Amino acid sequence: MQDASKHYINGQWVASIDGREMAVENPSTEQKIATITLGGVADADAAVAAAKAAFPAWAATDPLDRIAALERLMEVYKGQAEDMAQAISFEMGAPIALARTAQVGAGAGHLKNTIRTAKGFAFERPLGDHAPCDMILYEPVGVCALITPWNWPMNQVMLKVVPALAAGCTMVLKPAEQAPLSAVLLAEMIDAAGFPPGVFNLVNGDGAGVGAHLTAHPDVNMVSFTGSTRAGVAISKAAADTVKRVSLELGGKGANIIFADADEKAVTRGVRHCFNNSGQSCNAPTRMLVERSIYDHAIETARAVAEKTEVGPADIEGRQIGPVVSETQFNKIQYLIKRGIDEHATLIAGGLERPDGLNRGHFVRPTIFADVTPEMTIWKEEIFGPVLTMTPFDSEEEAIALANDTPYGLTNYVQTADKSRARRLARGLRSGMVEMNGKFGAPGTPFGGMKQSGTGREGGVWGLEEFLEVKAVTDWGRSWQRFF
Numbered sequence: 001m002q003d004a005s006k007h008y009i010n011g012q013w014v015a016s017i018d019g020r021e022m023a024v025e026n027p028s029t030e031q032k033i034a035t036i037t038l039g040g041v042a043d044a045d046a047a048v049a050a051a052k053a054a055f056p057a058w059a060a061t062d063p064l065d066r067i068a069a070l071e072r073l074m075e076v077y078k079g080q081a082e083d084m085a086q087a088i089s090f091e092m093g094a095p096i097a098l099a100r101t102a103q104v105g106a107g108a109g110h111l112k113n114t115i116r117t118a119k120g121f122a123f124e125r126p127l128g129d130h131a132p133c134d135m136i137l138y139e140p141v142g143v144c145a146l147i148t149p150w151n152w153p154m155n156q157v158m159l160k161v162v163p164a165l166a167a168g169c170t171m172v173l174k175p176a177e178q179a180p181l182s183a184v185l186l187a188e189m190i191d192a193a194g195f196p197p198g199v200f201n202l203v204n205g206d207g208a209g210v211g212a213h214l215t216a217h218p219d220v221n222m223v224s225f226t227g228s229t230r231a232g233v234a235i236s237k238a239a240a241d242t243v244k245r246v247s248l249e250l251g252g253k254g255a256n257i258i259f260a261d262a263d264e265k266a267v268t269r270g271v272r273h274c275f276n277n278s279g280q281s282c283n284a285p286t287r288m289l290v291e292r293s294i295y296d297h298a299i300e301t302a303r304a305v306a307e308k309t310e311v312g313p314a315d316i317e318g319r320q321i322g323p324v325v326s327e328t329q330f331n332k333i334q335y336l337i338k339r340g341i342d343e344h345a346t347l348i349a350g351g352l353e354r355p356d357g358l359n360r361g362h363f364v365r366p367t368i369f370a371d372v373t374p375e376m377t378i379w380k381e382e383i384f385g386p387v388l389t390m391t392p393f394d395s396e397e398e399a400i401a402l403a404n405d406t407p408y409g410l411t412n413y414v415q416t417a418d419k420s421r422a423r424r425l426a427r428g429l430r431s432g433m434v435e436m437n438g439k440f441g442a443p444g445t446p447f448g449g450m451k452q453s454g455t456g457r458e459g460g461v462w463g464l465e466e467f468l469e470v471k472a473v474t475d476w477g478r479s480w481q482r483f484f
């Protein structure tokens with residue numbers, strides 16, 4: 001792989017102008033695996049200048065040419081899938097099997113699906129049958145700052161970079177400083193796929209440095225951010241002075257509502273889903289709400305699943321869960337587990353400290369608390385670790401009220417055999433997504449949240465439109481037809 005201490009600006013790998021070194025660590029071993037440069041203001045400025053200069057020509061390209069470039073990228077990405085899996089597994093601790101399948105696969109899926117979406121998108125279309133000479137042009141927003149977290153690196157990077165490229169935007173990607181290696185590899189792939197210089201730029205850096213500078217930069221037209229609600233608030237404020245478009249995908253505290261008529265695997269599936277990727281998913285079903293008649297049984301099932309969940313280093317082939325990404329995250333999770341104990345939730349599995357036999361690495365014990373109530377800290381705060389809470393409910397109304405009792409609104413889950421009830425719940429839950437009976441959304445499903453889970457949607461046609469401006473033109477004439 002390319003020397004990770006360099007930035008990719010204007011089609012070249014360049015040394016930092018004003019950055020400082022940072023060691024990237026393997027969360028399974030706590031050993032240094034690479035050195036990156038946290039860029040400075042001058043690095044960020046150089047990348048924005050390159051993106052700004054490249055914008056007019058790239059924006060004017062035929063969408064079919066942009067799609068062709070993305071198809072080349074798809075081929076390169078497929079050819080280096082194993083390298084990408086290794087990079088992700090190394091940098092953020094996803095077990096290698098998970099990295100090869102879900103982590104790398106998510107990136108490939110978004111590429112494939114965005115290509116399909118762009119092919120079917122009418123970038124120029126009439127206002128409607130009533131006004132055939134009034135034209136609507138979908139045009140790229142401009143220079144975009146794309147800021148991503150470390151938990152699903154290629155998922156989040158691809159959800160931004162690919163639709164931005166398809167739309168005709170130019171961009172500066174600032175990946176999470178904890179997990180920059182996959183983004184460096186992607187930049188190499190974009191280079192190999194032959195995009196014009198300046199269209200895609202990568203600057204490594206931290207939030208306070210490059211991140212904050214990009215989000216306030218007068219030449220950046222849009223910020224697309226995925227990460228914590230804390231950072232999302234800071235970014236919105238920084239972007240306000242120059243009226244940037246801001247798209248935010250933030251935290252979550254998803255409820256998983258399990259009725260007595262749910263299928264027999266519902267509890268097991270819910271626990272495993274919560275622990276997947278060591279609980280580091282914004283859409284994790286972290287609050288399991290269980291109808292009281294099956295609550296005790298559900299606790300026993302959940303305990304058994306937690307006790308059987310293996311925890312171990314990311315390079316071991318298997319279905320274990322890996323470490324969490326950093327010491328900071330480990331400490332935050334430990335603090336929240338301690339709060340759960342101190343506030344008298346019933347600890348039924350896991351708890352404080354590392355699992356037995358693991359003395360190094362940021363490993364967290366798969367933990368479940370029962371009898372969790374809305375006053376408790378572990379009900380309110382996003383934990384971002386393998387920690388599940390369980391709470392009983394007596395009625396459908398109570399289940400909806402409990403699920404909605406959070407500032408977040410990303411994904412909620414419902415397990416029931418009763419379709420009419422499922423639909424009532426789907427309508428009553430305040431979240432951007434509701435998943436029923438273990439069925440994931442199909443490719444092209446809009447991903448995003450209500451309330452403090454964010455603004456905007458990624459994926460599918462919605463994810464493409466995020467990067468497009470709508471221009472209305474009168475007296476265009478009737479020679480408008482141009483479908484792809």
Ligand code: ADP
Binds near residue numbers: 177206
């Ligand atoms: P934190 O862990 O500090 O709350 P996140 O996990 O939300 O931050 O970080 C996600 C991404 O956002 C990372 O790339 C990080 O560097 C970046 N980031 C953090 N804070 C800011 C900020 N104030 N402005 C811009 N980017 C930020």
